[in-house]
Amino acid sequence: METKKSKKGLSNLTYQITDANLSMYADDHQIYVIAESIAEVEQTMKNEGVVMSRWYNENYLKGNHKKYSAMILSNRDIEDAAINVKIDGENVESKPFLKLLGVTLDSRLNYSSHISDICKKAGSKVGVLNRLKKLVPTHALLQLYEAGVLPNLTYRHMVWHFCRASDTKELERIQERALRAVFSNKTATYKQLLEWAKLPSLENRRLQDILILMYKVKHNLVPKTMIDIFRISNSKYNLHNKDFSIPRVNTTKYGKHSIRYLGPYLWSKMNISLRQKTSLKAFKDAIRGMNVKGLLDGSCNCKVCQS
Numbered sequence: 001m002e003t004k005k006s007k008k009g010l011s012n013l014t015y016q017i018t019d020a021n022l023s024m025y026a027d028d029h030q031i032y033v034i035a036e037s038i039a040e041v042e043q044t045m046k047n048e049g050v051v052m053s054r055w056y057n058e059n060y061l062k063g064n065h066k067k068y069s070a071m072i073l074s075n076r077d078i079e080d081a082a083i084n085v086k087i088d089g090e091n092v093e094s095k096p097f098l099k100l101l102g103v104t105l106d107s108r109l110n111y112s113s114h115i116s117d118i119c120k121k122a123g124s125k126v127g128v129l130n131r132l133k134k135l136v137p138t139h140a141l142l143q144l145y146e147a148g149v150l151p152n153l154t155y156r157h158m159v160w161h162f163c164r165a166s167d168t169k170e171l172e173r174i175q176e177r178a179l180r181a182v183f184s185n186k187t188a189t190y191k192q193l194l195e196w197a198k199l200p201s202l203e204n205r206r207l208q209d210i211l212i213l214m215y216k217v218k219h220n221l222v223p224k225t226m227i228d229i230f231r232i233s234n235s236k237y238n239l240h241n242k243d244f245s246i247p248r249v250n251t252t253k254y255g256k257h258s259i260r261y262l263g264p265y266l267w268s269k270m271n272i273s274l275r276q277k278t279s280l281k282a283f284k285d286a287i288r289g290m291n292v293k294g295l296l297d298g299s300c301n302c303k304v305c306q307s
Contacts, residue, residue: 016055020048025101038072042085045070049087065090071098073107103156111160115167122152122174129181141182142197149178153202158213161206162257171202200288207266207292210259214267215283218243218275229260242268243275269295 013029014022020031031052033044056063070083070092082094097113098105104114125148129141136144153171172190179193180186194201200208216222217230231245244264249255256262267275274290277283 013055016051017048019044038081042083045085053088068092069098070094103159111163112167114160115163118152119170119174122149125149126178126181129178133181133184138183145178145182157206158209168203175202204293208287210263211266211287211292212284214263266295
């Protein structure tokens with residue numbers, strides 16, 4: 001049975017929300033507001049909540065109020081702050097964490113809660129590898145790791161790449177434990193284990209994927225919303241063939257710790273022959289064997305990188 005829809009169609013919700021920003025993925029809708037005060041945020045959320053509810057009703061849809069939730073993102077000390085918003089007479093719960101498309105966001109965007117969760121999930125699977133190591137050959141254990149554990153450690157990892165150094169180390173420890181189980185070896189270094197498995201470190205894998213993203217941006221292989229994050233160099237004055245302009249930043253913590261900065265920076269450090277690869281596959285093949293971390297200058301001494 002077909003459900004009758006308004007002539008405007010579902011996609012026109014984007015035109016109804018005018019005072020807030022709207023993100024949509026399948027049936028997940030999020031509105032977010034940038035303002036100087038919580039009171040401004042609350043009022044805008046209330047107004048746009050009315051608009052969304054009206055649009056849902058006109059299109060014979062029903063919002064799931066039980067899943068409605070809100071969170072404040074700020075670099076200020078607002079741990080006890082909460083948003084007081086009602087939509088259709090229902091209170092919207094204000095939370096310190098929100099899970100969005102499998103990634104747990106927190107009010108400071110340090111992703112410690114998310115990484116703690118994935119380390120627990122991956123760690124339990126590493127325990128299974130340890131129990132199987134005397135029963136399953138090494139090549140099969142490695143396949144199990146790559147298929148069953150590694151995806152937990154890399155899911156949406158470009159989103160939370162700028163996490164705390166302590167969380168990065170914890171992720172690497174999980175991979176090291178897994179590879180020790182795979183090769184049944186307690187004495188080899190982590191570097192040796194990676195070489196045997198022909199795998200990069202998790203941090204290096206994230207940096208590789210950032211460069212692959214930059215290649216896609218350069219060749220318009222991603223949506224325009226992603227391309228618009230970066231600024232293409234003016235070809236008339238692009239003497240070094242760097243393709244992207246590296247943005248100036250006011251602070252290390254909130255400037256350099258962004259893909260808007262790191263992507264163009266890594267791209268500029270890469271050999272020109274790699275930047276000029278003619279296909280995505282050729283570029284990926286070259287990048288996967290590269291130590292991208294070596295392109296970083298290692299000069300960042302901010303609290304995030306040192307904590």
